[in-house]
Structures are given as structure tokens and as C-alpha cells.
Amino acid sequence: MSAPRSEDALIEELRAVIGAGPRRSLRLGIGDDAAIWRPSRSHESVISTDALVEDVHFTTAMAPEAIGHRALAANLSDIAAMGARPVLATIALGVNARSDEGWIVRAYRGMTALAKRTGCALAGGDLTRAPAIFFAITVVGEVRPSSVKRRDGARAGDAIFVTSALGASHAGLLQSSAPAAVPEAIAAAVRTAYEMPEPQLAEGRFLAASRNVHALMDTSDGLSTDLARLCAASGVGAQLDRIPVDPAARAVAVARGDDPDTYALGGGEDFALLGTMHARAFEYVAARFAGRFGRELHKLGTITEGAGVRLANGAGLPRSGWDHLRGN
Amino acid sequence: MSAPRSEDALIEELRAVIGAGPRRSLRLGIGDDAAIWRPSRSHESVISTDALVEDVHFTTAMAPEAIGHRALAANLSDIAAMGARPVLATIALGVNARSDEGWIVRAYRGMTALAKRTGCALAGGDLTRAPAIFFAITVVGEVRPSSVKRRDGARAGDAIFVTSALGASHAGLLQSSAPAAVPEAIAAAVRTAYEMPEPQLAEGRFLAASRNVHALMDTSDGLSTDLARLCAASGVGAQLDRIPVDPAARAVAVARGDDPDTYALGGGEDFALLGTMHARAFEYVAARFAGRFGRELHKLGTITEGAGVRLANGAGLPRSGWDHLRGN
Numbered sequence: 001m002s003a004p005r006s007e008d009a010l011i012e013e014l015r016a017v018i019g020a021g022p023r024r025s026l027r028l029g030i031g032d033d034a035a036i037w038r039p040s041r042s043h044e045s046v047i048s049t050d051a052l053v054e055d056v057h058f059t060t061a062m063a064p065e066a067i068g069h070r071a072l073a074a075n076l077s078d079i080a081a082m083g084a085r086p087v088l089a090t091i092a093l094g095v096n097a098r099s100d101e102g103w104i105v106r107a108y109r110g111m112t113a114l115a116k117r118t119g120c121a122l123a124g125g126d127l128t129r130a131p132a133i134f135f136a137i138t139v140v141g142e143v144r145p146s147s148v149k150r151r152d153g154a155r156a157g158d159a160i161f162v163t164s165a166l167g168a169s170h171a172g173l174l175q176s177s178a179p180a181a182v183p184e185a186i187a188a189a190v191r192t193a194y195e196m197p198e199p200q201l202a203e204g205r206f207l208a209a210s211r212n213v214h215a216l217m218d219t220s221d222g223l224s225t226d227l228a229r230l231c232a233a234s235g236v237g238a239q240l241d242r243i244p245v246d247p248a249a250r251a252v253a254v255a256r257g258d259d260p261d262t263y264a265l266g267g268g269e270d271f272a273l274l275g276t277m278h279a280r281a282f283e284y285v286a287a288r289f290a291g292r293f294g295r296e297l298h299k300l301g302t303i304t305e306g307a308g309v310r311l312a313n314g315a316g317l318p319r320s321g322w323d324h325l326r327g328n
Numbered sequence: 329m330s331a332p333r334s335e336d337a338l339i340e341e342l343r344a345v346i347g348a349g350p351r352r353s354l355r356l357g358i359g360d361d362a363a364i365w366r367p368s369r370s371h372e373s374v375i376s377t378d379a380l381v382e383d384v385h386f387t388t389a390m391a392p393e394a395i396g397h398r399a400l401a402a403n404l405s406d407i408a409a410m411g412a413r414p415v416l417a418t419i420a421l422g423v424n425a426r427s428d429e430g431w432i433v434r435a436y437r438g439m440t441a442l443a444k445r446t447g448c449a450l451a452g453g454d455l456t457r458a459p460a461i462f463f464a465i466t467v468v469g470e471v472r473p474s475s476v477k478r479r480d481g482a483r484a485g486d487a488i489f490v491t492s493a494l495g496a497s498h499a500g501l502l503q504s505s506a507p508a509a510v511p512e513a514i515a516a517a518v519r520t521a522y523e524m525p526e527p528q529l530a531e532g533r534f535l536a537a538s539r540n541v542h543a544l545m546d547t548s549d550g551l552s553t554d555l556a557r558l559c560a561a562s563g564v565g566a567q568l569d570r571i572p573v574d575p576a577a578r579a580v581a582v583a584r585g586d587d588p589d590t591y592a593l594g595g596g597e598d599f600a601l602l603g604t605m606h607a608r609a610f611e612y613v614a615a616r617f618a619g620r621f622g623r624e625l626h627k628l629g630t631i632t633e634g635a636g637v638r639l640a641n642g643a644g645l646p647r648s649g650w651d652h653l654r655g656n
Contacts, residue, residue, distance in 0.1 A: 013429070013433055045373070045468075047416070047418055047451065047466070047468065048418075049418040049419070049420045049452070049453040049454045049464070049466060050420065050454045051420035051422060051454050051456045051458075051462075051464060052456075053422060053456055053457065053458045053459075055459070056456065056457045056458060056459075057456075088375070090375055090376075090377040090466055091377070092377045092378065092379035092420070092464040092466075094379060094381060094462065101341070105341055123375065124377070125377040126377045126378045126379050126464075128379045128380075128381055128384065128385075129381065129384045130379075130381045130384060130460065130462065131381075131383070131384075131459050131460045132458065132459045132460070134379075134422065134458065134462065134464075136377070136379060136420040136454075136462075136464030138375070138377060138418055138420075138466040140373075140375065140468070
């Protein structure tokens with residue numbers, strides 16, 4: 001018996017087992033936000049799978065509509081990170097005789113509301129007994145071949161950007177278990193960020209349409225883990241000059257006596273889009289982004305030669321993000 | 329708190345929550361073997377999701393290669409039932425700190441071998457902590473629009489057929505837990521049927537190409553449940569004249585003092601294809617089927633007006649198949 005070492009190590013081993021796919025129509029396999037294949041010349045399809053498990057990602061004490069929303073949002077965020085438009089989703093649902101059927105139906109309501117709003121059909125799936133409730137969701141999306149963005153396209157000299165300030169989801173998670181004394185507006189903001197994160201589909205398509213954007217992924221596991229993955233996939237390093245912490249998350253961190261940066265670096269589940277682009281295009285793209293979405297495109301730093309993520313002061317950044325197996 | 333009533337009842341309730349999909353490109357949603365959408369005019373894509381859960385569908389005392397094989401085979405059987413060709417699969421994998429990583433890698437080997445043989449790329453997925461190991465697999469396939477077969481196309485007067493004799497998987501399941509005294513060749517045959525079921529992809533494409541075939545689905549939950557579902561979807565009834573029991577399954581049933589018919593009616597997981605066709609085309613199609621696949625296309629009975637499945641003696645058939653929630 002050997003215990004799993006870490007998510008990345010097990011993924012590497014499984015990737016080696018799987019090897020190369022038998023179909024040349026498959027353009028991108030395991031390891032990116034989603035897989036891509038090309039059913040016709042005019043467009044590509046992308047597919048993404050995510051699972052949410054009871055007592056790992058949620059408890060049934062939580063609002064079911066929010067759990068359903070988050071389960072689908074995580075997948076839609078992967079589709080956003082490919083610059084794609086969602087088409088349909090399938091759901092494998094695990095339940096047991098102790099499961100509250102009303103709770104599950106309400107979770108489906110949360111999922112359905114988000115699906116309708118984003119143009120994603122819920123196209124069936126599977127229902128099975130399981131010791132804990134789980135939702136394993138797969139979303140298929142479509143994208144023009146010229147617009148597909150991957151995480152392995154970053155080039156030395158690129159500006160690193162993120163589409164939202166980070167850390168609010170983690171602050172909301174902390175507040176939901178042990179609330180610190182913050183103004184109600186702050187508490188509500190981080191709670192919403194945690195419970196009902198909005199997949200940045202329009203932002204993804206906007207950025208994917210720009211030839212200056214070289215790499216794109218979503219921030220699901222915390223900036224330090226996600227940026228390290230982007231760099232590793234692209235064979236580059238990064239210098240991080242600035243960590244944009246969400247103002248409400250910062251207020252919660254201060255109230256709890258925590259370092260706000262750690263919420264952005266290690267928290268995860270913010271579902272912002274993290275990417276890199278030609279440095280000289282940044283001002284122009286950021287101005288158009290602000291005009292379109294009414295908020296800042298945050299510049300974090302610069303892609304460097306070599307490997308590893310360093311802070312401006314030269315210190316190395318630990319990979320302190322969420323590891324799904326260790327649960328740290 | 330309300331406990332789930334049955335799989336079909338919960339599916340009905342969730343279907344009502346989901347409602348109609350927002351995309352007209354989605355041709356078939358929840359309830360069939362797979363969902364269908366049309367990314368281009370020349371072909372349609374189909375998608376199917378199935379989950380296998382530790383201690384529900386398998387235990388880690390079982391050969392991991394066989395578990396991986398079965399997990400993918402169940403999905404490929406759904407693709408076969410649509411008359412489609414598999415393109416790619418994604419996998420959401422649940423593991424925990426107690427999980428044996430070597431066992432999981434070997435399960436992936438079993439999956440990979442079947443995927444390669446059937447031209448299905450394994451295109452990534454998600455890895456998550458979970459209290460029990462689970463594999464939630466989604467397969468995407470492609471089919472010519474004119475060839476798509478659904479379960480709701482049966483018409484009164486149609487001949488009902490199945491592409492293999494049934495019950496061997498159930499016999500193998502029983503033999504694996506408490507072996508009865510049967511010749512080793514019999515034991516091996518039912519063990520293989522249970523552990524390494526072969527999705528009938530070529531048979532599905534062969535039948536889908538015939539305009540005389542009106543309905544098609546796979547037998548995953550036992551003939552009585554599956555035929556009742558086909559009839560309900562098509563708004564028809566059925567008279568069952570003959571229950572084709574696999575010879576090795578029959579030998580096991582006799583050795584155990586069981587009624588062999590119950591293995592075919594209630595066993596499930598045979599992954600044969602069950603369908604209906606124009607009665608007058610049966611002899612011709614069955615002869616071509618035998619020529620192509622070297623075995624009989626079994627005729628079971630006739631689709632009738634009205635509802636419900638009746639035996640030739642007029643008795644109603646109980647829906648004794650596997651219900652995923654009750655586990656009967």
C-alpha cells in the first residue's frame with residue numbers, strides 16, 4: 001500500500017499510463033483546464049470535468065443552491081479559461097439512502113439557474129449510490145480554433161495578469177465556519193464570492209480573441225499553485241511584483257489577524273482568469289478590458305527565463321496552494 | 329429529510345427541475361443512454377456519463393484492471409447504444425489518503441487498454457479527495473445524424489431483439505463472491521462476462537445503419553427494467569415470448585438452484601444491445617448480423633399497443649432489475 005503523494009505526482013503517473021491518445025483529432029489532453037478536440041474544421045470542442053464531494057468540498061449544512069451553483073461554476077470556469085462558450089453539461093450524481101432528496105433537488109435548482117444564464121444545457125448523466133454525495137460534472141464548450149488559449153503558451157517577457165483581485169472565496173470560507181467581526185457588507189461580499197462564484201466566461205472570450213494573450217488558465221487552487229503550474233507547463237519562470245488582494249478579503253484577513261497575501265496565494269476557488277500577454281500590449285488590452293467589464297485587469301509581474309516563481313525581493317514562492325489529496 | 333424513493337422517481341424530479349435546455353443544438357437530453365448535440369451539419373456528437381463507486385460497484389479486493397475496464401465499458405456501451413463511435417473520455421477520480429496508488433494506476437491501465445482498442449482518447453479529468461474511490465467517466469462519441477438510434481422509437485408490431493444472451497454478468501458476480509461447483513470453463517466464461525464486458529460498438533453501428541431498426545439501448549440494469557424503460561420512453565407495451573439466457577449463466581443458475589430467467593431479467597451489466605425493428609425485416613437483419621458477428625440476434629417478442637411488459641402466458645413482468653439507490 002502506498003498513500004498518494006500529491007495531486008501533481010499522481011496526475012503525472014496516470015498521464016504516463018494513459019500515454020498518447022489514439023486520435024489525431026484530439027489536440028490537447030490531460031493537464032490543461034480542459035481537453036480539446038476538433039469535430040469539424042470550423043470550430044473546436046473543449047471538455048472539462050470537475051467533481052465536488054460531500055465533507056470535502058461542501059457539507060449538507062450549506063445552502064444546496066450554492067453548492068449546485070459552485071459545482072457547475074468550477075467547470076464553467078475551466079471552459080472560460082479556454083476562451084470557449086459552454087454548450088452542455090452532464091452530471092454524475094452520487095447519493096445514498098440517508099441523502100436528503102429535497103436538498104439534492106435544490107442543488108439542481110442552483111445548477112440549473114447558472115446553466116440557463118450561461119447558455120449551457122444540462123444534458124443528463126448518471127445517478128448512483130455512494131457513501132457521500134458527489135457531483136461529477138462535465139461541461140462541453142465550443143471555440144473558434146484561432147481563439148483557443150492554453151496554459152503552456154507563456155513567453156519570457158510577458159506581462160502576467162489576473163482578471164479579478166483574489167482571496168475573497170477563501171475569506172468567505174473562513175467566515176462561514178468562524179465569523180470574525182467585520183461590517184455586514186464585507187461579510188456578505190466574501191460570502192457571495194465563496195458560495196456563488198461567477199465563472200468569467202465573457203472575460204475568457206474577450207481575452208481569447210486577442211492574439212497578444214499567450215496563455216490563460218483559471219485560478220482554482222490559489223495563485224501560487226496556479227502560477228507555478230502555468231510556468232511549468234510553459235517552461236518559464238515568473239517574477240511576482242504585486243499580489244492583488246480583494247478589498248473585502250483584506251478586511252477579513254486584518255480582522256482575523258492573518259496576512260492578506262496568503263488568502264490570494266493559497267486560498268483558491270476564486271475562479272478568476274490568470275494569463276500572460278505581450279508586455280507592450282498590456283496597457284491597451286487593460287484599457288479595453290476596463291471599458292468592457294468596468295474593472296481593472298490586474299498586472300502581477302513578468303514571465304522570466306528559467307523556472308520557479310520569485311517575489312520582487314528575490315525570495316522563492318512556496319507552492320502553498322490547495323492540494324486536493326493532502327487537503328492542506 | 330426524505331429518503332430517495334427510487335432512481336427513476338428521482339430522475340423524473342431532477343428532469344423537471346432542469347426543464348428544457350436553452351440550446352436548440354441539443355437534440356436529446358436527460359433520460360436516454362447519452363445526450364446528443366450537433367456541432368456541425370455533417371455529424372452529431374453524443375455524450376454519456378457513468379460513475380463507479382468503491383463498495384457499491386466494486387471493491388479494491390477486485391482486480392484493478394478489470395474495474396478500470398468495466399468503468400469505461402459501461403460508458404462505451406451507452407455510446408454503442410446510440411450507434412456512435414467513441415472519440416474521447418474524461419475521468420473524475422476520487423481517492424483518499426488510504427487509497428492504494430498502485431491499485432489506481434493499474435485500474436487506469438485497464439481503462440487505457442480498452443480505450444486504445446476502441447479508438448477512444450483518455451482526455452484528462454479531475455482528481456479529488458473522497459471517502460471512497462470513485463471513477464466518474466464521460467465519453468463523447470460521434471455519429472451521422474441519419475444513424476442516431478434512441479430508446480423512444482419503438483412502434484407497435486416491432487420485433488424486440490437483443491444482441492447477446494443475457495445473465496452471464498450476474499452469474500459471474502455471484503461466482504466471484506460464493507463460487508458454486510461448475511466446470512472451470514463455465515466459471516471462467518461468467519467471470520470474464522462480469523469483469524471484462526465488451527461494449528458492443530461494432531454491433532451498435534451495424535444496427536444503427538439500418539432504417540428498419542427503430543429503437544436501441546443497452547442492457548445495463550437487467551432486461552425487465554431496461555425493456556420497461558424502452559417501452560415507457562416509446563409509449564408502447566411489449567409481449568415477451570422468449571428470454572435468452574446465456575448458456576454458462578444457465579449452468580451456474582442450475583448449480584446454485586436458481587431460476588436462470590431471473591439472471592437475465594434482473595441481473596444487469598450484460599451490456600448487450602436491446603432494440604426493436606420492423607418485424608418483417610428481422611430475418612434479413614438477423615442473417616446479416618450472424619454473418620458479420622458469428623452469433624445469433626435473439627428475438628424476444630413483439631412490441632404491443634398500450635403499456636407494460638407481459639409474458640407470453642399473459643402474466644405481467646415485475647420490474648425486478650437493479651435500482652441504483654435501493655441496491656436490490
